[in-house]
Amino acid sequence: MGREAGRPDSAGEARDAAALAAERVARLSYGKLVAMLAVRSRDIAGAEDALAEALLRAIADWRRFGPPANPEAWLVTVARRIDADRWRRAVVAAEGAGDWLLREDGRLASAGLEIPDDRLRLMLVCAHPAIDPAMRTPLMLQVVLGIDARRIASAFLVSPAAMGQRLSRAKARIAEAGLRFELPSRADMPGRAEAVLDAIYAAYSLGWDIAFIDAGRSRDLVEEALWLARLVADLAPEQAEAHALLALVLFAESRRAARRDPATGRFVPLLEQDTGLWDAQLIAEAERALRQAGTLGDRGRFGYEAAIQAVHAARRRTGTADWSAIEHLYRGLVAASPTLGARIGHAVALAETAGAAEALTQLDAIPAARATQHQPYWVARAHLMTLAGDKAGAMEAYGKAIGLTEDAASRRFLTDRRERLDS
Template sequence: MTSTTAVRDALERAHRRSWGRLVGAIFRRFGDLHGAEDAVAAAFESAATAWTAGLPDEPEAWLRVTARNHLVSALRRSAHESPTGDDAVLDRASERDDERTDAISDDELDPRVGLLLVCAHPAIDARLHAPLMMQVVLGIDAARIAPMFLTSPATLGQRLARGKAKIRDAGIRFAHPSADQRAGRVGAALAAIYAAYGVGDGAEGEVRDRAHDLRTEAIRLAHEVAASFPANAEAHGLLALLCYSEGRRGGRDVDRFVPLDQHDTTRWSAAWRARGDEALDRASALIATGVDRPGRYQLEAAISAVHSARADTGATDWGAIRELYTVLIATAPSAGAVVAAAGAALHDGDTGAARSLLDALPADVVRDYQPYWVCRAAVLRSERADDGSRVVAEREAAARQRAIGLTTDPAVRAYLLQQQQPLRADAVSRR
C-alpha cells in the first residue's frame, strides 16, 4: 500500500508536469477540448484511489490511458443516449486503443505547443488567448488567472467556456499556422507563457514550491516553442528573458524587497545566465542574417543581459540600457517600457530626460499604474535634492503615497513606506 501523502505528492507532480501534455494528447485524438480536460481530470480522480495500491512506473502513461478510456466511455454514453443515434460519435468511441495516426502532418508538435497554437487561433477572441492557454496548457485555475485580467473568476470561467466551445464548433485542430498567421499565433503563445511565468514569479510564502514549478514549466514551454519554431527570434528572445530573470532570483530577499540595482550579484546564477546568453545569441543571429526582425522579448532580453553583466563588471551600463529602451519603445510602445526608460535615465543621472518621458504619458493611462508613481516619486526626489523646494517635497510625498496605495505586494509596500519616513521627518524639521 502507498501512503496518502505519497499518492498526493505523486499526483501533484504529475499535474504540474503532465497536465498540458495529457490534455493535448487527448484533444489531438478526439478534437473536444472541454471533453479532454474533463477526461484528464477524471483520470486524476481515479488515480487518487488506484495509486494507493502502488504508484505506476510511468504515471503520465497511466493517466493518458485512463483519460482516453474515460472519454471513450463518455462518447459511447452520448451516442447511445442520442435520440437520433450518432454514428460519428460511435465510430470515434470504437477506435483502437493504440495511438492512431492523425491526418494532420504536424503530429511532431509537442502536445503542449500544439495546444498553445490551438488556443491562439484567430477564430478565438484575442483577449482570451492568454487566459485560455494558462488554464488549458498549464492547468492554472480561473481563480488565480482572473485577477491578472481584472475580472472575476466566475466571469472569466464563462468566457473560457465559450472559448473552448468555439474551438470545438469551429473544428480547430493541431496544425502549424500558415505563414501569414504564424507571427500572431506564436506571439500570442509567447505572451501566455510570459504571463504564466509572471504568476510564478510573484508568488512566495506558502505557495513558493508551486510557484517554482510554474516558472519551471513556463521556461520549459518557452524552450519547446523555440525548438518548434527555430527561425522565430522572439521565441528565443523570450526564452533568454526568462532565463536571465530566473538567474537573478537568488539576489532577492524572502523577507524584504531589494531593488535590482542593490542585489548581491554573487548570489546570481551563472548557469541560468549562460542559458540566457545562448538563447539571446540565437535570436540575434536570426536578426543579423535577416531571417527575422527584432521584437519586444528579444529587446527586453538584451536589456536584461546588460543588467546581468553587472555580475562581471561590477557596474550597470545605463547608457546601453537607455539605448535599448529607445529601440524597444519604437518597436513595442507601452507605458511599462516608457516608465522603465525613465528609470534608466534617472539612474544615468539625467533627471530631465526621465521627467520628459513620464510627462509624455497620458494621465488616464498612468492613473492607476503603480510603477509610474514609484518612478515619478524617484524623479521628484532627485529634483528635491537639487533645490530643496518644499513644493517638490510635497509632490514627492504625494506621488509615493499614490504608489503605496496601488501596491499589493507587502514587501514592496513596506519598502515604499520606509522611503516615505525620511520625507515626513524632513517636513517636520521645516515647520
C-alpha cells in the same frame, strides 16, 4: 480490508506509489495528453473531462496492479475509451463498437505508443485571435499545465466563479467556432507565436508581481512560465522571440534571491542588489538563449527586453551598470513596442544618461489617462522628482504609489523612501 489489515505499511505504500505516479504523469504530461486528445476531437473541455476521469481510474487501478510500464499510453487509451463511451451513449451504439474499442486498446497498450507532441498546436489555439486576449494566459495555464480555475483566479485577481465561467466559455468558443488545431503557415507563424509568448510572459510577470504577496503561488507560476518558455523555444526553435523570451525570464529569475533583504525581508531594488546573490547558472543559460535569438534574426520586443536584462546582469562582472547601452536598448524597445512599461523604463534610463529633467519630459509625454492608476509609473515619477530636487512633487508621487501598491513589502519600501525625503 481484511487482506490489507496485516500489512498496513505496504498497502499505504502502494497507495502512495499509485497516487504519486498519477500525479507525476498529470504534472509532466497533462498538456501533451490534452493536446493529443483535443487535436482529434477539437473539444478541449471534452478532452479535459476524459483525462480527469482517466486519472481517477488510474489511481484506483494502479493501486491494485501497480503503475503500467507506459503510464501516458495507459491514460490516453482509457481517456479515449471514456470519450468513446460518451459518444456511443449519445449516438446509440453501433453493434460491435465495443469489440473495435477493445482491439484499439490492445493495440495502443501493447505498441510502445508514441504520443505526438501537439502542445504547440494547443498553445496556438489558446492564443487564437478569436479568443479574448485577457483569457489567453488563463486558458493556457489550465489546458497546457492543468492548473485549476481557483488558483488561476487568485493569480489574475478575478473571482473564482467568474474565472471558471470565462474558461468554460473560451473552451466552448474553440469548439463552436471549430478553430483548427493546425500549425499556421510559415508566414503567419511569427504573429501567432507572439500571442503565445505574450501569454507566457504574462504568467511570468504575474508570478513576479506576487512574489512578496504569496511566495508559494509566485514560485508555482514562475516555474510554470519558465517551463512553458523552455517548451516553446524547444518546439519552435526557429522563432527568435521564443529564445529571447526564455532569456528574459531566466535573467529576471536569476535575481530572485537578491530581491529581498535576508535580514529584514524588505524589498531591494535592482540597482541596490548584491550581485553575489544572483544565480550564475541561470544567467549563463539566459545568455545562451539570447545569443541563440541573436543568430536568428531581427530583434523584437522580447529581444530588446532580454538584452536590457543582459546589460544589467553584466554588472556582476563589471561592477557598474552601463546606462548608455541600457538607454539605447530602451529606445529600440519603445520603437518596437511602445508599452507603458517600456516608456517608463526608458525615462528612468534617460535620467542616468541625460539627467532628470529630460527624463521627466519623457515621462510627461505619457498620456495621463493611461498612467494614473499604474503603480510603477508613480514609483518612477517619485524617483525622478527626487533626482530633480522637487521634494514636494516626489512626496506626492510616493503617496500615489503607496496607495496603489498591493504587497506589504513594496509598500514598506516606498513608505521608507518617502520618510527619508522628509527628514
